[in-house]
Amino acid sequence: MAKKAVASLQKGAGKGYAKVIKMTKSSKSGAYTFQEGIVPNEMVKDYFKK
Numbered sequence: 198m199a200k201k202a203v204a205s206l207q208k209g210a211g212k213g214y215a216k217v218i219k220m221t222k223s224s225k226s227g228a229y230t231f232q233e234g235i236v237p238n239e240m241v242k243d244y245f246k247k
Contacts, residue, residue: 213237213238214235214236214237214238215235215236215237215238215241216233216234216235217233217234217235217236217241217244217245218231218232218233219231219232219233219234219244219245220232
């Protein structure tokens with residue numbers, strides 16, 4: 198399914214957006230979780246700063 202999402206971002210107006218995946222560690226269990234999102238290219242660095 199991820200391939201379809203990425204492929205659709207490579208055409209037309211989707212070129213201004215990027216799919217980002219952020220790994221965070223849970224303080225409760227110690228396990229890692231992944232957060233996915235689609236953000237404008239200008240906001241990619243801000244997404245990872247949070």
